[in-house]
Amino acid sequence: MHWDHERYCDAAQQETESFADRVRDADLDTPVPTCPGWTLAKLIRHLGRTHRWAGGLVERRARQQASARELGIVAPDDPAELRPWFEEGAAALLRTLRAADPDEAVWTWGPDQHVRFWSRRMLHETAVHRYDADNALGAETGFSAGVADDGIAEFAANLESVAAFSPKVGRLRGDGTVLAFTASDTGTRMLLRLLPDRFDWTRADGAGDARADAEVTAAAGDLYLFLWGRRRIGDPGIRARGDEAVLTLWTENAAI
Numbered sequence: 062m063h064w065d066h067e068r069y070c071d072a073a074q075q076e077t078e079s080f081a082d083r084v085r086d087a088d089l090d091t092p093v094p095t096c097p098g099w100t101l102a103k104l105i106r107h108l109g110r111t112h113r114w115a116g117g118l119v120e121r122r123a124r125q126q127a128s129a130r131e132l133g134i135v136a137p138d139d140p141a142e143l144r145p146w147f148e149e150g151a152a153a154l155l156r157t158l159r160a161a162d163p164d165e166a167v168w169t170w171g172p173d174q175h176v177r178f179w180s181r182r183m184l185h186e187t188a189v190h191r192y193d194a195d196n197a198l199g200a201e202t203g204f205s206a207g208v209a210d211d212g213i214a215e216f217a218a219n220l221e222s223v224a225a226f227s228p229k230v231g232r233l234r235g236d237g238t239v240l241a242f243t244a245s246d247t248g249t250r251m252l253l254r255l256l257p258d259r260f261d262w263t264r265a266d267g268a269g270d271a272r273a274d275a276e277v278t279a280a281a282g283d284l285y286l287f288l289w290g291r292r293r294i295g296d297p298g299i300r301a302r303g304d305e306a307v308l309t310l311w312t313e314n315a316a317i
Contacts, residue, residue, distance in 0.1 A: 063211045065094040066163035069180035070155055072208060077151035079142065080108065081201075089140045093197045097308035101197060102143060108135040108190045109147040115179045119161050123168045147302040154183060170226075171219040182219075185212045191288050196291075208267075209281035210247045216288045217251050217262045220315070229314040233260050240307055241273035242288070245279035255307075270307050275303030275311075290316045 064072075089102040095103060110129050117123075117132035137146050148301070161179035171178055188208055196202045224230040234308060235255030243250045252263040252271060265271045278300045279287060286292040287299055294301045301308055 063207075063214065064181075066180050066222055067159070067175050069177070069184050072104060073158075073180060073187055073229065074155050076184060076191050077148075077155070080171070080191040080194055081151070081185060081197060083149050083191065083200070084147075085139065085144060087194075087198055089143065089301075091197050093193050094284075095193045095196050101149050101194060102140055104190060104193055104197075105143045105147050107185065109143070109150045109155070110134055111137055111186055111290075112147075112150045112154040112250075115183055116150070116157045118159045118169075118177055119167055119176055120167040122165060124166065126170075127168075127170050134220055144220050147217070151187075171222045181211075181215055184208070185215050188212065191284075192291060202210045204282045204285060205218050206247050209285040210244060212285045213242065213244060213251060213281065213288060214264070216285075217253075217264075221260070223317050225317050229316070231309065232314045234258070235260075235307070235310075238275075238307055239306070240311055241271065241276040242284060243278045244284050247281045249281060253311075255310075266278075273303065275301070275305075275307040277301050288315075 072222065084101055084105060087101055089100060091101045093099040093101060093104050100292040113134045114129045114132060117134065118127060139141060158176070158180050161176045163175065163180065165176050166174055167176050168174065169178040171182070188204060222228060231256055236256060236257065238255045240253045240255070241250060243296050250265045250268055250271070252265050252273065254261050254263065277284070277287060277294070279298050283292055292299050294312065
């Protein structure tokens, strides 16, 4: 992790407040192009449920998975109630995270089974969906380089665990093929090595000459969005080179 727990909480608070500001006076029937089939109302319900779910797991120091239903999480049907419901849940999540010991054990869906997983995860869950709301409303504001850079590393740290709910990730296999992701402005460089039965990541910041069969390069904010499926090869600012089969394998199987 790049930052300490409190800094993740502070950044998550900034993103939740920004999200709430975006949707406060918006038409909740507005489609969200980056989440096909969703409206702003569905986006608010999804993010609000996720905040309450993560907060509930941390509050109970859950040692095994519990569903939103098991935690009693219900989103309001009335659109007029959605925005205050969201803000209430976001505030409760942050209170719970800040009151918890980041090193205390708790169930997570990722490799880090501690409270600190959730402060980092909720920052990036909220940041990406704040972008979704911005995009839907035609008011994209991007990310700080620090948030984007950490988000690239967080994505890599958790991708293997995503196979539990996105099985296509398990198709990212190869014979040692290397796919590089490079942030042109921060120098962050992640190397994904595809093996017959797994994949692994290596961080190689500044090693622009490190061997790669294919590479995607963009500013950190755009690369962050590319990894989360909000940018595509061929979009402005996204540069790809190398083995097209490797790039296609990634594009078809890494979406979360």
